[in-house]
Amino acid sequence: MASIPSLLRDRIAATPDAEAYRTPSDDGWASLSWREVGEQVRGLALGLAELGAGPGRRVSILCSTRLEWILADLAVLATGAATTTIYPSNTAAESAFVITDSGSTIVIAENDDQVAKLLSVRKELPDVTHVVVVDGSPSDDGWVITFDSLSGQGDGDYDAMVDAIAQDDLATLIYTSGTTGRPKGVELTHDNWLYTASAVRELGMISGDDLHFLWLPLSHSFGKLLEVVMIGIGVPTAIDGRLDKIADNLGVLRPTFMAAAPRIFEKIHNTVAATQEREGGVKLKIFNWARATGIRVSRARQAGKAVPLTTRIEYALADRLVFTKLRTRFGGRIRFFISGAAPLSKDIAEFFDGAGLTILEGYGLTESSAGSFLNRPESVRFGTVGPPFPGTEVRIDDDGEILIGGRGVMRGYHGLPEETAQTLEDGWLRTGDIGELDSAGRLTITDRKKELIKTSGGKYIAPTYLEGRLKAACPYVSHVFVHGDRRNYVTALVTLDMEVTGPWAAAESLPADPEELRVHPRMLAEVRKAVERVNADQASYATIKKFAILAEDFTVETGELTPSLKIKRKAVEERHGGTLDSFYA
Structure with a gap:
């Protein structure tokens, strides 16, 4: 297959009536099949094409994580255009920079508040012909139109648009967060994303029998990676980007896996620990004993050592008294969590693993399509980010810098040839991170080269x-x-x-x-x-x-x-x- 839209088309053909997405509704949660997703994407794509989206064009999405984000992204890509992502937390000035730097001609905005941002900088957006609002009202001058009105606007040949997309065509422009300077637009092609989908499928860790809970920002490369992977494998995904609903959603949805940034795991750990500290007495003693027992078992498993009988008996009691209750908070079906986007503390990882909630830490950059390394469930080693994805190459430079090669590496930085040349060297991506490989090929990240x-x-x-x-x-x-x-x-x-x-x-x-x-x-x-x-x-x-x-x-x-x-x-x-x-x- 040549593109993400063709990947979606193949998914629809393979499992048309299987659940694709689950989204909050007035009655709880509503489901869409892959066939229904395909119908909505087709209508939206034809409408966007009528507005001018197509090969060589960019469309910005300024929206939080929700079903419409994914539908809009897939529709943009089906026209042959590329998606530019903008965080909903970005200011009007930051949004205007991304829109103008990327050359976007259409912006899809979540609601009237996001539209107000754009209106405040409209003079700086002379090339934007239309703003499409998901939850909001159209404007009298036609600059703002509604998301729902798109579907009836076009009558072109959808399949011909999809067939015309090549693997090396630009799919996504994601602007780096800019911890050290001005954000740069990372150019990622359809083939970059198709590689990650095929690599994760090859790992065999997830299947259509799983339920994935997605709340991560789709504006971030990690969220985008998950979107494409789930299409490739056919995993149903429940979507709700509201951070204050994560705990409730886990209990109701009972997913089998979820990805998150380390801050979420830190917060869960600290909430549990602080609650026990506050209660004190016998409960605190039992919790501390259970935690220590779980960590002993976790470390023995990682080292490949047998767990002594007495420890197994203690662990069974700790599980009944403490860990079962913790797992129930997450719905009771979690097979593993995935952590990325920032370093995960080994102490936090061992606590969760001891509780029967293993966190698989991974590593990648926006410049490497978000996913390059991942711990495997059967051979997890905390403190490392695991071995590389199948097809990803790695080497450590003389100064310790990690270099990555393979199909996941970006095309370059948008409009920045000098920065691209500094970062891409003979096909290798200079990550700016310092690390080392162990005898099993697992990578340990020491720190950011520039942050040491x-x-x-x-x-x-x-x-x-x-x-x-x-x-x-x-x-x-x-x-x-x-x-x-x-x-x-x-x-x-x-x-x-x-x-x-x-x-x-x-x-x-x-x-x-x-x-x-x-x-x-x-x-x-x-x-x-x-x-x-x-x-x-x-x-x-x-x-x-x-x-x-x-x-x-x-x-x-x-x-x-x-x-x-x-x-x-x-x-x-x-x-x-x-x-x-x-x-x-």
Whole structure:
């Protein structure tokens, strides 16, 4: 097959009446078959073609994760055009940059609020002929039309449009989050995505008998990867991008697997741990014993060692008293989770595995179509991102940088030939990450090459490793920023997860106001205890000498996090420069 639309067409032919998508409805959840998806995509594609979408054109999607995002994406691709993704959290100016830089002529917007963004910068969008709103009203001048009205607008030859698409045609322009500078448009072809779909199918980990729960941003390459993989294999997907509904949806849907960013697993772990801390007494002792027992079993499994009979008996009791209840929260059918987009703490991974909820950490860049490495269920090794996908090549450069080769590697950066040449070298993608391979071919990520801290004493430190350890050591911590580049010791900024910390503070009669709570001796003592626990395993030059708790969390809205929840290091340093400097005064 030559394209994503032809992949969809093959899926419809193979399993026309099987469930494709499940989406929230007034009565709970409504299902669509692959045949019904195909009919909707056909109508939308013909309507978009009538508006001017077609080969060589780009259409931007400014929308949260929902069924209409996928339908719109598939329809855009069927015209021969490419999809440009925009996070719904992007500002009007950021949205305008992506639209103009990509050369988009049509924008599909989720609702009237997103349309208002576009209207505020309309003068900067002279090439945009139409805005298609999913949930909203058309404009009097015809610039804004409704999503539902698209289906009746075109009467062209759908199959001829699909047949004309070539493997090397541009399918997606995804703009990198820009942790270190201006976002760059990553050009990914149909063949890039088809490769990932075939590679995951070859792994044999999932099938049409599974139920996939998708809430990740489809604007991110990880979400887009999942979209294409599920079409290729024929896995039904329940879609709901509302973050506050994740817990409820897991219990109702009872999926068999779900992908997430590490922050979600950290938050679940911290909520569970903080609840037990708050209850204290016998329940806390049982929880801590169960956790320790589960981790012993997890480590034995990873090492390929037999679990002693006494430990098996203890684990069976721990499972009945603690872990079964935790699995029930996720619907009771989870076979595994998949973690990507940022590093996952080994401590968090071992806790979940001990509870019978294995997290398979993977690794990839937008520039490598999101998926390049993944732990396998039968040979998971926490702390690594597993071996490469079938067909993906890897080598480690002299300075430790990870280089990736294969069909998943991008075509280049849109309109940036010099940056493309710097990143693509003789067919190899320079990832900017430092890592090493073990004897089984599993990759361990040490840190971002550009984010390694070099102290004034000349010692290199990996900040994300320390950040992950500290988040796992204290359930009240939301984010950690480790600092110390060209300084004589390492320090940290810590933010609190008030959803977890608030109930604990109330139970302990501590201040409810974050500004007061952050300097309270009890709160400082909790964080200091976690810092000391992390420091105990580190070389002296890598220990955190000082820290400060901030009153406000890092967020996407304040500019300290990317939409995929990674810390923008420069933004944090600029905003909290005074506090950081005070550590070294």
